[in-house]
Amino acid sequence: MSESEVLSSPFVPAASVGDSDVSSANATPAPRKRPKPGERREQILQALATMLEKPGAERITTAALASHLQVSEAALYRHFASKAQMFEGLIDFVEQSVFTLVQQIVGRDIPAPELVGGQQPGLDGARQAARVIALVLQFGERNPGMARVMVGDALVFEHERLQQRMNQFFDRIESTLRQCLRPVADARGSAKPTVDAQVAASVLTSFALGRLQRFSRSGFRRLPTEHLEQSLALML
Missing domain, CATH: 1.10.357.10 (Tetracycline Repressor, domain 2)
Known part of the structure; x- marks a missing residue:
């Protein structure tokens, strides 16, 4: 791994969990894919890092983080104890x-x-x-x-x-x-x-x-x- 790769953010940008690709207004929503092991954990960490990048950001709550990911707070705690x-x-x-x-x-x-x-x-x-x-x-x-x-x-x-x-x-x-x-x-x-x-x-x-x-x-x-x-x- 090169130095520039290590210096850059490690997490794949977290797409909103509730999003689905729709090619037209009449298209059938694609079935939601189950995240691979560890993928949801990385999504959570990426979302937290992204929210911290907002200048003047106040304290980030789990409720705000869950809202950003469009999941419940309980879903966060399935991957992190706190x-x-x-x-x-x-x-x-x-x-x-x-x-x-x-x-x-x-x-x-x-x-x-x-x-x-x-x-x-x-x-x-x-x-x-x-x-x-x-x-x-x-x-x-x-x-x-x-x-x-x-x-x-x-x-x-x-x-x-x-x-x-x-x-x-x-x-x-x-x-x-x-x-x-x-x-x-x-x-x-x-x-x-x-x-x-x-x-x-x-x-x-x-x-x-x-x-x-x-x-x-x-x-x-x-x-x-x-x-x-x-x-x-x-x-x-």
């Missing part, structure tokens, strides 16, 4: 998609370009850190509904454990950045490379969170990747 479990389905995808690519980035040897006097020590780590931040921001930009989940705007009135999971997500991002940046601090001859790497990782993580929050709270008008290359150059 609304919190639906949000966990979205968080699962965020984690799986982002960290699959993060592992590819940090596990890949990126050759440093030739510079005057040789190669710049530690450049690989800085480039890896920049790519990790770019990945997180590109994912949020291509999946606006997910971005609202990532920064917690969609979780304000939901179960506390959901926000804790997103906190852990960014803790993992920060830990990965710290590992990338430790060689950079070493190459610069830092007296405290571990501390310097931790500070730099914290700054980059806060930058990513701030950009995603601005994206969400601007009604998705201010893109998180705006002037990204120049911003990362200043920090790295």
